[in-house]
Structure formats: structure tokens, C-alpha cells
Amino acid sequence: MIQLEVIKGFYKREKALPAAFPMRILVIKEAEGYLHMNSGDHKLIAGRIFFIPEEGLVRLDGEIQFAYWLTFSSILYAEFLLQHLDPLAKNLFLKLSYRDLDANEFKKTTSLIEQLRKEVDARRDVAYLSQYLSLFLGYTSDLDGYLAALSLDELQQVLRFRAILEQFYKTERSIEFYAQGMGISSRKLNLFLSKVLGKSLSSLIKDRIMREAEMLLLHSDHSVDEIAKILGFEQTSNFHSTFRRYKGVTVNQFSHLG
Template identity: 65%
Template sequence: MIQLEPISGVFNRERALQAIYPMRMLIVKQADGFLCMNSGDYELRDKRIFFIPEEGLVRLEGRITAGYWLNFSSTLYTEFLLQHLDPLAKNLFLNLSFRDLSIQESVKTYSLIDQLKREIVEEKDTRFLAQYLSLFLGFTAGLDGYLAALTLDELQQVLRFKAILDQYYRVERSIQFYAEGMGMSIGKLNKFLDRVLGKSLTVLIKDRIMREAEELLTHSDFSIDQIAAILGFEQTVNFTKSFKRHKGISVLQFCKLV
């Protein structure tokens, strides 16, 4: 599902980098030379991150003193796309692109990478890794501007909350449950969610449920009654009312559009 390796050494373009999974990133900490693709040569610079399209061999020419080679499956990438609907996210790996990080951004990026490596070694489940990777991509691509202002500890707390929410949103609606999972008091969790995510727990749960509803209505063969039950609604009418309030159209109208 995901492969993360430190990368360093002297490279020449005769040898391509190997990747098990289709989504590829080169995270440069310190280097000079070029990343060579069919579309051209791109300068390797300190604190530069490359988002590399699936097609085409990846070759390096020069020296990498420190960096990471990250590749992951489309399954993990899907969670990022579900959370980021803007064209910038969808086009992130369409063509080769890169982003130069500030010193502060680079420090957070390398810390997140180190933590991600530990999560992989501990064999965290796919749901957790998908949430972590989504947060990492949103941060490094500059799509989640609010994350840039957070401390590393706060970034880790956001990750933990999203992982807990993604696992239990269908069955747990109590603020007490999520507060205990975060190791916080109810009051502290409420303040954290309002300050960092700008939404209450109730709204975040509803958003997650409706996002899953859209996914099931679009990509599954379940009936509306079955989807309502899967999402924890005791009655289908409660689901259809909630969906219309959230989307502004009925479930049937949505199904006709997809």
C-alpha cells in the first residue's frame, strides 16, 4: 500500500528509480542536480518536493545528500481526493509538479515523514494510513493553508482525531467518546476543534457521514435503505432529510446526476 525509503547518494540518469506503487513523490532535503523525466529535466533543490505522475520513468542526475522516496497505492490516494475536491488536488499527480518549502514547512514535513515511517513499521491499518497520507499531501502541496500555522503537536492531534473519527463516525456521536480517545476533556476538545478545524464535532460527523453517503450512492449497488442502515440511521427518512439539508438536493436527484 505504501513504500517510504530514505534516499541518498550519487545518481546518473542511466538508472531509473524503482517504485512498487503508482503515486510517487521525491522529498528532497539536500541535493543538487536534476530529476529527469520524459517531459524534461527539473532542478533538484534543497527543501523541494516533487509530485510525480504515474507514467514515465524517474531518473536522477546528481547528488542527493538527504531525502525520501515515497510511493503509495491509488487506494490511499483516494482518501485525499475525497477530502480535497478542488482541481488543484485532482491535478496534483497529473503532470510533474513541485513545491519549494519554507524552512518552517520543511521542518514540519521531515518530522511528519519520520512519524509516517514509524506508523508504517508499526503496520497501522489502511484507514489510518490513508488519513495520515491525506494530511501529509494537503500540507506539503499547500492545499490546507490552516495546517501551516499549526505546531507539530497540533498536526499530530489533527491526525489522531481524523483517524478516530474515520473509524467510529458511523456508530459514535458522543463528544465524551472522542474526548477520551484524544486524551482531552470535553471542553478542551471542543476548543481544539473550533480553533483548528473551525467546526464542532456534530458538524464534522455529519460532514463525514454525508461524504460517505455520496461515495456509496455513486460507487455501490446498495439501495437507499441499505445505505441509510450502513450509515447508522434507524429510519431511511432521517437519512434522506439529512442528505437534502446537507447537499441542497434530494437523494433521488443526486442519483440522477451521477
């Protein structure tokens, strides 16, 4: 599903950089030389992060003092796309692109990626890793502009909340439950969600439930009654009315549109 390693040493363009999974990111901490692909040659610069398309071999030419090589599956990438519906997100890996991070951005990026490496080594589940990657991609690609203003501690809190929400959104609705999981008071969690994510807990839970509803309606063989039960609705009629208010179309209309 995901592989993250530190790479160092001398590289020659005759030998392609091996990738375990199709989605690929190269984060340069210190290096001299070039990244070569069919689309062109790109200089290896400290603080540069490359988002590399699925197609094409990656060839390095030069010396890598320290870089992170991250590859992951499209299954993990899917959560990022569900959270980012704009074309910029969908195009992130369609062609080679990169960002040059300033010192503060790079410090946060390396802290996040080091923590991700620990989570991978700890064999965290797919749901958690998909949330981590979604936050990491949103931050490093600058598609989630609000994340840039957050401290590293606040970024970690966003991740912690997303991970807890991902695990319990179908069954838990109370602010007290999520506050306990975060290790803070209900009041502080309400303030944090309002300040950082701009939404209440109930809105965030509803957003996540409706995204799951869309996925199940379009990509599963479950009946509407079964989907309502999976998502924690006691009555299918409640699921129908909630979905219509949220999407502006009925369940049947959405299924046919898909």
C-alpha cells in the same frame, strides 16, 4: 498500498528510480544534481518536494545525501480527493510540480514523514494511512493553508482526531467519546476543533457521513435502506431528510446525477 524509504548514494540517469505504486513523491533533504523526466530537468534542492505524475520514468542524476522516496496507491489518494474537491487537488499529480519549503515547513514535513514511516512499519490500516496521507498532502502542497499556522503538535492532534473519527464516525456521536480518545477534556476538544478545523464535532461527523453516503450511492450495490443502516441511521426516512438538507437534492436525484 504504500512504500516509504530513505534513498542515498550516486544515481545516473540511465537507470530509472523504481516505484512500487503509481503516486510518487520525492522529498529532498540534501542532494546535488537533477531529476529528469520527459517534461524536463529539475534541480535537486534541499527542502524541495516533488509531486510526480503517474506517467513517465523518474531518473536522477547526481548525489543524494538524504531524500525520502514515497510511493502509494490511488486508493489511498482517493481520500485526499474526497476531502479536496477543488481542481488544484485533482491536478496535483497530473504533471510534474514541486514546492520549495522554508526551514520551518521543511522541519514539520520531515517530522510528519518520519512519523508516517513508523506508521507504515507498524502496518496501520488503510483508513488510518489514508487520513495521514491526506493531511500530509494537504500540508506539503499548501492546499490546506490553515495547516501552515499549526505547530507540529497541533498537526499531530489533527491527525489523531481524523484517525479516531474515521474509525468511529458511523457509531459514535458524543464529544466525550472523542475527547477520551484524544486524551483531553471535552471542553478542550471543542475549542481545538473550533480553532483548528473551524467546525463543531457534529458538523464534522455529518460531513464524513455524507461523503460516505455519496460514495456508497455512486459506487456500491447497496440499497438505500442498507446504506442508511450502514451509516447508523435508525430510520431510512431520517437518512433521506438529512441527505437532502446537506446536498440540496434528494437521494434519488443524486443517484441519477451520478
